[in-house]
């Protein structure tokens with residue numbers, strides 16, 4: 001084929017590329033933003049939380065080893081198992097798979113980096129700092145103790161006074177926000193930074209899995225963010241969302257929680273399945289059997305898993321028709337998982353297997369996960385579930401699924417992929433020890449729990465009497481857990497002996513795999529960005545690695561003098577423009593620390609300190625946003641002898657437009673969950689929800705805020721029109737329009753709140769009042785954010801950073817602005833007309 005670039009390359013080209021991508025040294029490593037640094041930190045931090053939560057599990061198991069043990073006592077035990085479950089799920093499992101994505105995806109897609117490196121860095125540091133602070137609550141006896149799903153009324157103020165539950169609510173709500181930031185990065189990265197030619201049909205299965213994973217975060221996590229916000233408002237300001245005596249309903253929490261919580265299981269499992277789909281072909285030395293079916297299975301699982309949340313709530317009195325719908329959906333989701341398992345087995349059968357450590361972990365995964373699936377079928381049978389519910393049988397089942405479905409694939413992935421970030425691969429000999437200790441340990445620990453469970457031992461009890469004869473089984477189980485710990489210890493030793501990241505070198509393609517992450521790479525990833533023509537380019541083009549290193553493909557140097565990558569079209573990956581990437585910066589690190597501190601001060605109710613910290617966090621974000629949206633040059637940049645790309649395009653082609661659209665989807669999901677809560681509370685508590693004596697505001701109070709929101713959007717539209725005619729028109733028209741839009745929007749919010757207030761509605765009197773004011777709370781978040789963004793746009797215009805071709809800040813602000821208006825109008829329409837329509841008032 002024709003190569004984009006001719007050889008030989010100019011002598012200084014590689015030197016310049018290396019210089020531009022040179023990572024910071026010493027303590028400035030905290031300011032690194034590129035993925036091969038942040039990705040490694042991120043994976044490391046999540047593993048640290050795995051160990052910390054594991055230590056908690058060991059204490060739990062030690063406590064349970066013998067009957068009538070008084071090692072930790074009742075209250076601490078509750079905190080221990082709550083923290084163990086919470087940390088494992090929220091600080092280990094989700095971040096670990098997200099971290100692997102940040103680390104692997106750029107290499108796998110043939111990109112220099114994902115499109116928002118500073119956002120990744122910010123998300124990581126926020127998670128790490130916030131997570132550590134959250135974990136430390138256990139040392140002060142302040143850790144939450146209501147179990148990892150935190151059901152009210154147990155977690156309401158009445159039964160959980162003190163700060164423990166607040167730590168959970170604010171800590172987890174905040175960490176989910178960081179997970180969403182990572183998901184936006186991953187979606188836009190997969191859609192827009194693939195190597196030229198890597199059409200969706202040639203996308204590695206792992207990237208597909210991560211796309212579904214990130215999409216599920218976008219549609220799943222807002223539910224739990226809303227739920228935590230509602231419960232926190234109830235606890236802090238007595239807004240009765242979940243208190244039945246004032247029209248609330250504790251089951252609303254369960255709906256919102258499981259609408260996130262069930263997909264959560266697949267959010268953890270799908271990336272692991274994606275990893276396995278990469279490891280199996282490499283270890284079998286043959287392409288994955290039924291690529292398209294596997295991709296379809298991933299998409300189907302993602303889609304179906306959202307219809308299943310109710311199966312965690314069979315005992316809450318669901319109507320029979322919806323019961324049968326949800327059980328049918330629960331069974332349907334087994335089909336796509338089955339397809340993947342068959343595809344892996346067929347691939348192993350078709351190839352010649354290399355029996356290395358990653359292969360062992362994949363086989364261990366298949367074994368343990370299948371057993372977990374079988375007990376899953378058992379608990380799906382209603383009479384059996386009735387017996388096993390809340391016993392150790394369920395603890396056994398859930399650990400088989402989680403450890404089999406996620407921990408084993410993760411270890412396979414560690415052993416498989418570490419050669420691309422470390423100068424040395426991990427040891428095969430020690431790896432076998434790790435595998436057998438973990439495999440035997442897990443089965444010893446958890447298989448016995450099936451039996452203790454059937455013998456009637458309930459979960460979440462801190463001890464049990466002598467005479468029930470659960471003692472021997474529990475002792476075995478505890479010994480097993482020490483075996484697991486020994487396995488993890490050997491792994492850590494292996495890491496100390498062999499893991500050498502950040503040296504600028506790596507061990508290379510040790511397994512002879514076929515996908516792009518195995519191209520020789522430096523801090524800049526690949527020397528030149530290949531043109532992809534198949535799913536396993538390294539197998540199909542034997543000279544590819546050589547040509548890439550020689551600089552024959554796209555972007556062999558750093559033509560703009562800074563970091564850059566190629567942005568391609570979402571479906572068929574045609575090159576669209578050259579994106580200038582940021583270098584190291586302190587903004588994300590400091591911004592994240594301030595954000596974490598902000599949330600922690602909310603927990604301890606230091607609202608003024610929180611305000612100051614929040615302002616600092618925002619200042620950091622503005623600081624780093626300031627140099628995005630660079631000056632476009634008139635002449636395009638050469639990325640090949642004959643291939644030229646523009647810099648920085650406007651509108652839907654641009655990566656920041658995509659980022660904003662995904663953010664809007666997040667917001668829209670949260671808003672939909674709020675609408676659901678409103679209707680749900682009406683449905684279950686209709687009679688006391690809206691007292692008949694209550695007067696709705698006159699309709700003029702619908703018209704005025706609606707008109708104000710619409711007018712503010714119109715002003716923003718006008719500003720956009722003006723911007724596209726710059727420099728022919730006077731920039732002061734644009735500035736005046738943006739400046740006017742802000743008070744219009746604020747007035748819209750203020751009148752909406754006043755409308756409810758002046759008819760005597762109060763948020764703490766009834767769940768109706770609480771949920772109606774909640775619409776304004778959500779709207780208020782947008783008003784605050786858009787005020788800042790509007791001022792930001794103004795500042796850019798005043799300093800000459802806004803023009804017809806350099807206007808991403810204005811365009812993205814406008815997108816979000818119109819969304820805010822739409823959300824406001826829908827909320828107003830619902831709260832004003834629904835009660836009238838139902839004849840409630």
Ligand code: HEM
Nearest residue numbers: 054057081082085088089093147148395402459460461481
């Ligand atoms: C590494 C070995 C592990 C051991 C020995 C272990 C042990 C335990 C035990 C004994 C309980 C029951 C506590 C009780 O009900 O009183 C428990 C609960 C739990 N574990 Fe683990 N676990 C391990 C790994 C994991 C992993 C990897 C995950 C998730 C990725 C996980 C997630 C959970 C969850 C969600 C609960 C439920 C907590 C609750 O009831 O609120 N565990 N674990």
Ligand SMILES: [Cu+2]
Nearest residue numbers: 262308311312
């Ligand atoms: Cu479920």
